[in-house]
Amino acid sequence: MDFSTPELDKLAANVIPGDYFQLSAEDARDRYFADTRMLDGKQLAHNRFRTNPRSMVDHLLGQLALSGDEHLLDLGCGNGFVLEQLRPHLADGRIVGLDIAPGVLAAARQRMTGVATPCEWIEGSADDLGMLADESFDRITAIYMMHYVPDIDACLREAARVLRSGGRFILTTDRPDSMVEMFDVHFTAMKRMKAPPHLFKASPKARISLTNGQEQLAAHFGEVEMHTWQDQLRFAAVQPFLDFYAAHNYCCAASQPGDGLEPGFFTELRERVGDHVQHVIDQHGYFAVTKFTGSFVCGEPLR
Numbered sequence: 001m002d003f004s005t006p007e008l009d010k011l012a013a014n015v016i017p018g019d020y021f022q023l024s025a026e027d028a029r030d031r032y033f034a035d036t037r038m039l040d041g042k043q044l045a046h047n048r049f050r051t052n053p054r055s056m057v058d059h060l061l062g063q064l065a066l067s068g069d070e071h072l073l074d075l076g077c078g079n080g081f082v083l084e085q086l087r088p089h090l091a092d093g094r095i096v097g098l099d100i101a102p103g104v105l106a107a108a109r110q111r112m113t114g115v116a117t118p119c120e121w122i123e124g125s126a127d128d129l130g131m132l133a134d135e136s137f138d139r140i141t142a143i144y145m146m147h148y149v150p151d152i153d154a155c156l157r158e159a160a161r162v163l164r165s166g167g168r169f170i171l172t173t174d175r176p177d178s179m180v181e182m183f184d185v186h187f188t189a190m191k192r193m194k195a196p197p198h199l200f201k202a203s204p205k206a207r208i209s210l211t212n213g214q215e216q217l218a219a220h221f222g223e224v225e226m227h228t229w230q231d232q233l234r235f236a237a238v239q240p241f242l243d244f245y246a247a248h249n250y251c252c253a254a255s256q257p258g259d260g261l262e263p264g265f266f267t268e269l270r271e272r273v274g275d276h277v278q279h280v281i282d283q284h285g286y287f288a289v290t291k292f293t294g295s296f297v298c299g300e301p302l303r
């Protein structure tokens with residue numbers, strides 16, 4: 001599926017800032033992933049409103065090439081949404097889920113209660129895997145999480161250390177211009193509100209994206225292959241879009257008035273974004289959000 005058009009490219013060149021937000025580990029743990037609400041909302045929307053019949057997990061399964069008895073480590077496992085779907089493909093294997101946020105980790109544990117595949121849950125930051133033995137996993141996944149990790153290079157080094165020879169490390173991320181239509185309405189509304197300049201930054205995913213990830217990974221893996229796919233979310237009602245928009249960290253709707261903004265700022269921002277999106281829905285039947293996403297599949301860990 002190819003959703004790219006010259007118009008979208010042009011929009012991205014005008015809309016996506018070069019500078020990006022960076023979240024602290026404390027923000028990730030205590031604010032955005034303190035409970036599962038933000039994550040549940042995003043996962044639901046990505047699945048419910050997609051037009052690509054192949055889901056992210058379908059793509060992932062192709063890249064994991066599981067035979068059923070592998071030991072899998074999932075870094076930033078969140079609420080276990082992905083692990084639940086991988087688990088039937090690991091009937092004779094073993095799963096370790098690691099996450100910095102105890103709230104979402106508890107949800108993952110609960111979700112997997114009673115499954116016969118042995119599961120272990122570790123609370124910690126993915127850049128310190130000191131509790132795990134060298135060469136102890138056949139597969140390691142890092143799904144839309146690496147941009148939160150304080151020390152990305154240390155995390156990749158650790159992943160290479162705990163991966164067995166012949167194993168695969170899979171890192172999933174986006175292109176910086178992914179979901180440009182959402183960022184366009186967001187930045188347009190903020191410009192009209194004369195928002196302060198520090199809010200005009202790209203998503204933290206730009207720290208390790210499909211554009212700059214190859215180089216970072218090649219320092220730790222002899223083999224790095226990029227696999228991309230596209231999708232387009234189509235929202236035919238404004239409220240589900242606004243819920244999705246609000247779940248984006250540091251996309252302003254999820255920030256807090258404590259950031260030096262008037263308390264009414266976010267209400268007005270949401271209203272302006274909602275009005276714009278409603279207008280597009282009235283004209284075209286839906287509001288499209290185009291995703292440029294993919295994975296790096298890495299082997300031959302360098303130690």
Ligand SMILES: C[S@@+](CC[C@H](N)C(=O)[O-])C[C@H]1O[C@@H](n2cnc3c(N)ncnc32)[C@H](O)[C@@H]1O
Pocket residue numbers: 025028029033039043075076077078079081082098099100101104124125126127142143144145148149150
């Ligand atoms: C966008 S969610 C992705 C969750 C899951 N991988 C998925 O795709 O559904 C990012 C996850 O990374 C976790 N996270 C953030 N910083 C982390 C860190 N330093 N180490 C481990 N996990 C972290 C968050 O708590 C959150 O669960």
